[in-house]
Amino acid sequence: xxxxxxxxxxxxxxxxxxxxxxxxxxxxxxYASVDCGDSGKALGQVIETDTADALFADKADAFDAVVIDxxxxxxxxxxxxxxxxxxxxxxxxxxxxxxxxxxxxxMPSHPWRFMPSIQSVxxxxxxxxxxxxxxxxxxxxLPSYKCGISNTxxxxxxxxxxxxxxxxxxxxxxxxxxxANPGYIQFHLGFANEGxxxxxxAGSLPSGSDYFSMTMIGGTGxxxxxxxxxMNLLYNGGHPNALRTSQGKVYxxxxxxxxxxAIIEKRKPSVTPADTAMAVxxxxxxxxxxxxxxxxxxxxxx
Amino acid sequence: MAVxxxxxxxxxxxxxxxxxxRAVAAHPRFELVVVTDDANQPDWVxxxxxxxxxxxxxxxxxxxxxxxxxxxxxxxxxxxxxERHCDLAVRAADAGLxxxxxxxxxxxxxxxxxxxxxxxxxxVKFMLWNRNYLPxxxxxxxxxxxxxxGELHSIHVDFYFSKDAxxxxxxxxxxxxxxxxxxxxxxxHADGSDGGVGTEAMGELQIEGxxxxxxxxxxxxxxxxxxxxxxxxxxxxxxxxxxxxxxATVSLELDGGIVGSLCIGRIGAASHPDIGEIKxxxxxxxxxxxITEARPEVSIYYxxxxxxxFKNERIANENDFLLMEDFARSLDTGSEPIxxxxxxxxxxxxxxxxxxxxxxxxxxxxxx
Numbered sequence: 001x002x003x004x005x006x007x008x009x010x011x012x013x014x015x016x017x018x019x020x021x022x023x024x025x026x027x028x029x030x031y032a033s034v035d036c037g038d039s040g041k042a043l044g045q046v047i048e049t050d051t052a053d054a055l056f057a058d059k060a061d062a063f064d065a066v067v068i069d070x071x072x073x074x075x076x077x078x079x080x081x082x083x084x085x086x087x088x089x090x091x092x093x094x095x096x097x098x099x100x101x102x103x104x105x106x107m108p109s110h111p112w113r114f115m116p117s118i119q120s121v122x123x124x125x126x127x128x129x130x131x132x133x134x135x136x137x138x139x140x141x142l143p144s145y146k147c148g149i150s151n152t153x154x155x156x157x158x159x160x161x162x163x164x165x166x167x168x169x170x171x172x173x174x175x176x177x178x179x180a181n182p183g184y185i186q187f188h189l190g191f192a193n194e195g196x197x198x199x200x201x202a203g204s205l206p207s208g209s210d211y212f213s214m215t216m217i218g219g220t221g222x223x224x225x226x227x228x229x230x231m232n233l234l235y236n237g238g239h240p241n242a243l244r245t246s247q248g249k250v251y252x253x254x255x256x257x258x259x260x261x262a263i264i265e266k267r268k269p270s271v272t273p274a275d276t277a278m279a280v281x282x283x284x285x286x287x288x289x290x291x292x293x294x295x296x297x298x299x300x301x302x
Numbered sequence: 303m304a305v306x307x308x309x310x311x312x313x314x315x316x317x318x319x320x321x322x323x324r325a326v327a328a329h330p331r332f333e334l335v336v337v338t339d340d341a342n343q344p345d346w347v348x349x350x351x352x353x354x355x356x357x358x359x360x361x362x363x364x365x366x367x368x369x370x371x372x373x374x375x376x377x378x379x380x381x382x383x384x385e386r387h388c389d390l391a392v393r394a395a396d397a398g399l400x401x402x403x404x405x406x407x408x409x410x411x412x413x414x415x416x417x418x419x420x421x422x423x424x425x426v427k428f429m430l431w432n433r434n435y436l437p438x439x440x441x442x443x444x445x446x447x448x449x450x451x452g453e454l455h456s457i458h459v460d461f462y463f464s465k466d467a468x469x470x471x472x473x474x475x476x477x478x479x480x481x482x483x484x485x486x487x488x489x490x491h492a493d494g495s496d497g498g499v500g501t502e503a504m505g506e507l508q509i510e511g512x513x514x515x516x517x518x519x520x521x522x523x524x525x526x527x528x529x530x531x532x533x534x535x536x537x538x539x540x541x542x543x544x545x546x547x548x549x550a551t552v553s554l555e556l557d558g559g560i561v562g563s564l565c566i567g568r569i570g571a572a573s574h575p576d577i578g579e580i581k582x583x584x585x586x587x588x589x590x591x592x593i594t595e596a597r598p599e600v601s602i603y604y605x606x607x608x609x610x611x612f613k614n615e616r617i618a619n620e621n622d623f624l625l626m627e628d629f630a631r632s633l634d635t636g637s638e639p640i641x642x643x644x645x646x647x648x649x650x651x652x653x654x655x656x657x658x659x660x661x662x663x664x665x666x667x668x669x670x
Contacts, residue, residue, distance in 0.1 A: 134536040134549050137460055137565050139583050141590050172663060174530045176553050176561045181455040184585065186563055188553050190663075194534035198551040198565050200458060202585045211590060215565075215579065217462065217549065219471065219536055222573035228581075228592050295530070295664060 002260050005030035005063035007052045007078060010038045012069045017042030019253040026260040030055060030063045034070045056081050065263055067256070068092065069109070079106065090259040093156075093276040107259050107269040108276040112157040113164060114251035114258075117225035121216050125165060130218025136165050136197040137215040143205045144183060152283050154201060155185065159286065160279035162189050162197040165216060169278050170197070172297050175290035187286045209244060306331060309633065312375040312399070313337040314366065314390045315382030316354045317347050319494040322404045322431055323379045325622035327358065331630040332377070337362045338369035339382070346488060347382075366390070370397045376633075377402065383500035388413035391428070395420045400427040400633060405512040407646045409502045411654055411669065414647035421643040427632045429639035430646035432516040433595075435624035439517055442582050442593045446521055452588030457521055457562045459514035460581045463506075464574035465495045467538040467548065480543035505533065505547035506568045507660075511653045514564050516641055517582060517595075519649065524557040526652045528667050533660030537570050552656045564656075576612045 004026055006013060013031060020028060020043065030047040031040025032055035040048050047062055049055040052074075065088040068078050075091050082089045083102045093108030112118060124130050138158050163169055170189035178184040183203030190196055205211070213226040231242040255271075262269035285296040309332050313323045316337060327334045337355040339347060341364040348364065355362035363369045370393075378394035380387060380403040388408045391401045401421070407430055408414050421428045433439065446454055468486050483503040490496040498509040515526075533547035541548040549567035556562055569578065580595040599614040607613075625640070632639045641649075651668050659666040 132536075134534060135551060135565060135567065137551075139458065139592075141585065172532075174553060174665070176555065178455050178559065178561050180453065180559045181585070181587070184456060184561070186456070186553060186561060188530060188532065188551060188563075190532050194532075194536065194549075196532045196534065196549075196551045198553075198563055200456065200563060200583075200585075202456070202590070204455075204585065204587070206589055211592065213583075213592075215460065215462075217536075217567060217569050217573065220570065220572060222462070222464075222569055222579070224579060228594065293665075 002026040002065055002263055003029040003063045004260075005032065005055060005059075005066045006040060006043065006069075007032045007034060007055065007066060008038070008069040009034055010042070013038070013040045014042040015249055015252055016067075016256070017044070019249060020044065022253045023260070024257060025264055026256075030059055034074060052078050056085060060085050060087075063087070065089070065259070067259070088259070088263050090256065105263060105269065106273050107262065107271055108273055109255060110157070110160055110271045110275065111251050111255055112161060113271065114254040116247045116250060118161065118214070119254070121214060121223040121225050122165065124221070124223050125216060125218065129221050130216060130223060131220030132193065133166055133195050133216060133218055135195070135215070135217040136162055137213075137217075138197070138199040139211065139213040140199070141202040141205050141211040143207050143210060144203055151185075151287055152280065154203065155187070155283045155286055156279050158199045158201065159187075159282040160275065161214070162199065163278050163282060164275070166191040166195045166197070168192065169282055169298070172295050173282065173285040173289050174295050175286045177290045185286070185290060187289070189282070306634065308333050309376040309630070310335050310374060311377045311379050312369055312373060313351075313354065314378045314380045314394060315339045315343075315347065315351060315386065317350045317382055318404060318496055318499050319491065320354055320381065321622065322381045322402065323354065325626055326377075326379045326402065329623060329626035329630070332626060334358050334360055334379075335375070336360055336369055336373045338366050339364060340366055366393060370394070370399065375399055380404065384498065384504065385409050385500045385502050388417045392417055392420045395424050395426050395428065398424055398426060400629075402429045402629060403431065405431050405497075406504070406508055406653070407512070407650045409500070409504065409508070411647075411651055414650045418643045418647045427629070427639060428643040428646075429625065429629050429632070430512070430641045430643070431625070432641045433513050433621055434516055434520045434640050435621040435628070436595060437618055437620075438593050438595050438597050439520065439582070442517075442584065442591060443520055445591055446584060446586070450589065451584060451586030451591050454522060454560060454584060454586050456560060456585045457518055458583040459517055459562075459564050460579060460583075461510065461514040461564065461566045462569045462574065462578045462580065463510060463567070464569055464571055464576070464578040466571045467495065467540055467568055469539040470570075471535065471537055471539050471542050473539050474543065481540040483540065483544045486540045503544035503546045505541065505550070505657065506566055507531075507533065507547055507550045507552070507653055507656055510568075511564070511566060511656070512646070512649055514566060515649045515652055518554070518556070518562055518564075519641070519645055521582070521584065522556055522558070522560050522562075524560055525648050525670070526554045526556050526562070526655075526668050528555045528665050529553065529652060529656045529659050530665040531656040531659040533657065537568060547657075547660065550656065550660060552659075554652070571610060576614045
């Protein structure tokens, strides 16, 4: 049984708390807030400390591994501390600037990989049903209020998905932005073996739901994971309203289970810091291309 | 009620899947009166022309100039091999005939330019065949025109035809000759997938790119200034052997600051339950629009159903009729058809730029 500690805001504790009965071979035992006033009550009866530093200083013997969901600079500092204590870490990833190589297990959180729809596409590809990956198409549109985040955070999930599906970094990157819509970026990735990804991300929808669509075209088949396909209708006067059937939060527990299983089985997790580093490097090339209006190959990025 | 004129139409070659002259024949304002082609065409061309003429009970004349002189034609319905589209269209327009031509417009931009010049010089009307009157495309047009998503900022078309195109990639055995493009296209006539018929091999961008780019033209009213494309041969041995794409992605920079993208491919019959995944995505200042081009449709499943039969049938598709209605209106009023020679030429220029970009790996400006 792996004893888990969580360092996060209340909302993250609540999300994990609801799912905690689904976790195998692990349980929450400790919580530390990242801001004063946060609470880990949702995790059940766990040790709580006011700060993460206190957790590491006073309660380190009480847990085996730690999950960190904090801002970037705090994450890096806390992950280093955890690692120095020999604690495996699952941490929110958007940059790995200060982490370096660690001997302990470090799993960056890429929750998008664990979405049921994405897992289904990936499994079809890995099972050989689709043949060789040829074209990955993503449309991701977000309401503007969700976009108070950096370019890296906004682009990284889809850059990572593309690298993951094609099994490596792209050879070429071409990006376009919209002068009229600063929240928009389109990027065009060229992979080995003639693979290609075309992704548009818009952060300008009115407040309300987001939209996501992924198509993977392979040599012998194709997979379509599209919110458009998963809409039901509500009639309450006028035009019907479209209601998307939710995929739920199961992706969180799948990711956490992978972290736990990797610890117990003493293996590398399915997501590693190298994956994040690759995606971050691709994001840099995407931004470079948008700014320079040039095709950015691998060498230029070095 | 005043009876409007019925236009006499000549079929100027009909070697492909013959939806175009059939659409002309099906509209009450048009009457097919003759099929014509040049005498020096190969036997298979004459056979297909004769077959169509026999079906409609009209003569087949192997002399284009004489046909124009003797049959008192108003319009020419042009549907030969792609590389002859512009030649036959120019000869018809030079004789004062209005022209409807099948897509793609040509394999050469210089031919397209000559056509535009001839149409303008002779003050005739020209319409390039397109799908802009499909119900869902009209819906997209109405939604955008009504301001439902505000000012249009970006537009994306995914256009995957789930058709096969002969043997799959990698199937050619050592010592086998490469697949001859024209022979392959002639075989494809049986299942109607011979849109690229001709001696010059064409990739999917060239054969079908007109349709999604036609949507973009309709929905934005803007020309494309620059493209960046990646092209691949991913599915079909005929495309491999003839060095033409069957899968492509294109980034587009349009006038008015609009950005766009196009994904296109002939992805194989196994890859979709229907004719293919064809969608329009548009983002404006006030929202977004997601349109499935095939709707409305009806799903039909039954025991012993052929795996090749589409399970979803398009319904209420009046594209062919509405195109002909549009052309009749153009002839009656002097208005321009929904996709005229200049529009077709500009779309062809965008396609050629994308093909060049796919080869060079660099962005390419569209030639105007």
